[in-house]
Amino acid sequence: MMFKFPEYHDVLNKYKKGQLPFYISINTLNSSSLLHHHDFAELSLVIEGTGNEILNGVNHEMKPGTASFLLPHHIHEIHNNPGSQIRTYCCMFDINILFDSPIDAELGRMLLGSGQDYSSYVDMTEGDIVQLKKIFDDMIHEFHCSMPGKNSFIRAKLTEALLLFIRTHNHQFDIPAVSSNTKILDILRYIHLHYAEELSLDSLALKFELSVPHICRLFKEHVGESFLEYLHNLRIQSACNLLVSTKMPIADVSVEVGFESYRTFSRVFNQFKGVSPTNYRMYNK
Known part of the structure; x- marks a missing residue:
């Protein structure tokens, strides 16, 4: 098929x-x-x-x-x-x-x-x-x-x-303050472009020449959530788009958005959306 x-x-x-x-x-x-x-x-x-x-x-x-x-x-x-x-x-x-x-x-x-x-x-x-x-x-x-x-x-x-x-959206944007060196913005842009790849705090620390605790503090102060929560949110949002827009097998969707384990994908998806990937696709088609 x-x-x-x-x-x-x-x-x-x-x-x-x-x-x-x-x-x-x-x-x-x-x-x-x-x-x-x-x-x-x-x-x-x-x-x-x-x-x-x-x-x-x-x-x-x-x-x-x-x-x-x-x-x-x-x-x-x-x-x-x-x-x-x-x-x-x-x-x-x-x-x-x-x-x-x-x-x-x-x-x-x-x-x-x-x-x-x-x-x-x-x-x-x-x-x-x-x-x-x-x-x-x-x-x-x-x-x-x-x-x-x-x-x-x-x-x-x-x-x-x-x-x-x-x-034109007439939206009240509540933008958290960003440090003057814009490191957190650089990191967020990088994650948005590479969220489907293998990412970790250690790899970010190496790329941006920062310590892992420093990156964790930047996320806490400027994003309001942890690196892993931010990454999972991007991946799950991308998975939702694929589940609704395509007929890709759910196992393929999990790999496409960056999860190495289908079990982890299913658990995180349920955590963010309150339903399984299968039910989400069924309810949103």
Whole structure:
């Protein structure tokens, strides 16, 4: 029996050293886009057509003014309505280009909350649509020219676009204070990108040249939960997305999100969701 696995897409691997890992275009979708994921972030805005998008297992309508933001390895698929052609602004980038200074810490924490602290999509107001279109047009123009400061301009406009997306949710963000050296933000970004791999406090300590007790203190002070709780939450959330969006065998799901033992996966899943993976899939299909 064939099961639907999310395809892996990588459009940024062609960028050479020194180039900004960023791409923007106006895309036209004439048919469905199959379930896929990628290791870059994506911000999009529908400008024409209708359909629906299944983003991390959540099905929502797509229409002019619908904006979506995906973190790396969020899974999604798009289906056009019959006879409808969907056109979108689509901006893809390595999320690390946004975090060069301690000033970026607040934005970083808010972006990492996409899909958990707030919805990964929003239907924008007319005024916000006009503003976001202008930002996208500015980025497209800059992307195709060779003006001095091109990369800095794109980065500034991208930050503006993401902040507008976040603010349109009318969400009161309670962002914990982040240390001035931004070590905890660096660690959280790394975990978000590598949560499906083998991770431990010892490996993080080695990579970031910190002691294990220091990392534990950073999690307690700035995240409010332990490293293992944070890692398990990411893995279980990813497992939920796969259980709802695919027909992958549950044992394969557990491996895909980073658990070496199915028994551990089942126990942790039950701990976080209050039901078994099997029942979760059954209740959410």
